[in-house]
Amino acid sequence: MGQSTSAPKITAQDRAIFKLKEQRDSIKQYQRKLSRVVDRQSELARQAVKNKQPDRAKFYLRSKKQQESVIAKTFDQLDNLENLIGTIEFKLIEKDVIYGLQEGNKVLTKLNNEMSVERIDKVLDQLEDERIKVDEISDALGMGSGLNKLEETEVDEELAKLNEEINGPEVVKLPDTPNTQILPKAPTNKIEDKVEEVKEEADKVGQQANEPLAA
Amino acid sequence: MMSDIPQFQFPKIHSFPPLYTKQPNTTILTQQLEAWTAIILEYCEYYKITRISKDGIPKHSQLEIDLDSLPPIFSNTAINRSVNSEFKTLIINSLIHKLNSGEYVNSKKPELGIFIYWRKLEDWGSLLYQYVDDSGQLGTVLTVYELTKSDEGGLPEAIRGLDETFLIKIIKGYLMKLGKAQILMNENNEIGGVKIV
Numbered sequence: 001m002g003q004s005t006s007a008p009k010i011t012a013q014d015r016a017i018f019k020l021k022e023q024r025d026s027i028k029q030y031q032r033k034l035s036r037v038v039d040r041q042s043e044l045a046r047q048a049v050k051n052k053q054p055d056r057a058k059f060y061l062r063s064k065k066q067q068e069s070v071i072a073k074t075f076d077q078l079d080n081l082e083n084l085i086g087t088i089e090f091k092l093i094e095k096d097v098i099y100g101l102q103e104g105n106k107v108l109t110k111l112n113n114e115m116s117v118e119r120i121d122k123v124l125d126q127l128e129d130e131r132i133k134v135d136e137i138s139d140a141l142g143m144g145s146g147l148n149k150l151e152e153t154e155v156d157e158e159l160a161k162l163n164e165e166i167n168g169p170e171v172v173k174l175p176d177t178p179n180t181q182i183l184p185k186a187p188t189n190k191i192e193d194k195v196e197e198v199k200e201e202a203d204k205v206g207q208q209a210n211e212p213l214a215a
Numbered sequence: 216m217m218s219d220i221p222q223f224q225f226p227k228i229h230s231f232p233p234l235y236t237k238q239p240n241t242t243i244l245t246q247q248l249e250a251w252t253a254i255i256l257e258y259c260e261y262y263k264i265t266r267i268s269k270d271g272i273p274k275h276s277q278l279e280i281d282l283d284s285l286p287p288i289f290s291n292t293a294i295n296r297s298v299n300s301e302f303k304t305l306i307i308n309s310l311i312h313k314l315n316s317g318e319y320v321n322s323k324k325p326e327l328g329i330f331i332y333w334r335k336l337e338d339w340g341s342l343l344y345q346y347v348d349d350s351g352q353l354g355t356v357l358t359v360y361e362l363t364k365s366d367e368g369g370l371p372e373a374i375r376g377l378d379e380t381f382l383i384k385i386i387k388g389y390l391m392k393l394g395k396a397q398i399l400m401n402e403n404n405e406i407g408g409v410k411i412v
Contacts, residue, residue: 008397008412018399018408025360089355133262156364 017088027074034074067175109114220278222286223261229254237298237305248309251298253305256316258288260333265381266320267329271303272330278378315376320380330384340389342374347411356399358408359383386411 041064048057147155228234228250238244261402262285263277271289273282290297298306302371307329310317320327343362347353350369362370363377376384380397383398383406401407 004383008354008394008410010399010410014356014410015399020354021358022407024299025358029360029364042394056239116322132305 013088013092017085020085020088021083024078024085027078027081031071031074031078034067034071038064038071039065220262220280223258225258225286225291226250226254229291230294232294232296235291236300237302248306248313249305250316252270252310252316255288255310255331256314256333259331263376265330265378267331267337269304269329270300270305271298271307271327275378275381279376318384320384327380330381336385336389339374339385340393342371343385344390344395344411346374354410354412356408356410359406362409 041060045057045060045064048054130208234247234404238247250310255267255271255325257266259273262273262280264273264275265277266274267288268274271287273285276282287297289303296355301410311319313327315351316332318330318332319325347357357384359379362374363379363382386406386409391398396409396411398406399408399410
């Protein structure tokens with residue numbers, strides 16, 4: 001064809017599907033032809049009845065019936081073909097999915113091999129070692145954080161002083177006294193009854209206590 | 216089934232007798248050719264005609280209409296005028312070469328007629344590609360039959376009822392050049408299917 005751009009490839013499966021679809025198309029075409037014949041025959045039968053030719057009408061109707069049963073059969077075939085085409089197309093997708101799964105699995109295995117626990121431990125150990133070395137070197141060179149504890153407190157004090165100069169003396173804010181009533185409300189009813197009950201009970205207990213114990 | 220659509224309203228100039236005779240003055244002739252090509256394109260777009268004969272007779276429409284019942288392009292019975300075949304050829308050549316809005320189906324077989332591009336070939340190609348993409352059929356083999364004659368395929372109206380040769384033209388003339396399509400031959404060694412990716 002002399003195409004300059006790369007054309008999509010036609011695979012053997014494509015060809016197979018193409019063949020099936022062509023057959024499907026030819027059945028459809030056949031159905032189209034038959035239904036036209038059927039239409040024509042019913043028209044002819046109608047005319048024959050009008051012209052008082054019952055035999056002729058019957059002939060057309062019979063032949064129409066036959067065509068109709070052929071059409072019904074072709075629908076079955078069409079169904080079969082469509083099913084087959086659908087199955088093949090679906091299988092092709094399944095194939096792709098399986099291929100995708102396989103490839104994914106390969107990559108995952110490879111990644112897992114690279115990430116074994118011992119290796120990671122080793123790498124982390126090495127990292128820690130290196131960090132310690134860096135600290136040692138910094139200390140040796142008198143760098144590190146640079147200041148000792150005394151110097152650090154001096155810095156803090158100076159910062160506090162600066163703060164006072166700029167923002168004014170720090171006012172310590174005490175929390176407000178709560179406004180809400182925090183005491184529970186005193187009960188308003190039946191307080192006397194309860195007191196009496198309590199008294200009675202206390203009396204009972206008292207009586208019991210006062211009774212001499214049966215020895 | 217015939218769909219009835221109101222008749223195409225030709226522009227006023229179609230009833231102007233001098234339009235039907237080739238004018239000797241080149242400036243006027245140029246205007247005359249412009250008028251004619253505009254009429255052809257409007258007419259074909261109106262009736263969704265994708266192919267006409269070299270005498271200007273509609274050969275294929277996307278609509279289910281009786282092509283014989285359409286008003287003729289190159290004659291006007293009301294004023295009793297028609298274009299002669301020499302002038303027709305001139306008009307059609309102008310449509311093809313000057314406007315790039317037409318093309319012989321097969322330059323070796325002029326009797327097959329002329330494609331009329333009231334929609335550019337690239338735009339036809341995009342419409343077709345979009346349909347195949349939207350319907351999830353990229354990479355699937357499709358038959359020419361199902362893309363042109365299928366009554367259940369759910370083809371969008373814009374690309375329904377296309378002429379087979381025109382469909383093949385869209386595929387070969389545009390999609391294949393982009394590397395987006397490949398054709399399959401049937402047993403009669405004709406293009407029977409296409410795979411669009």
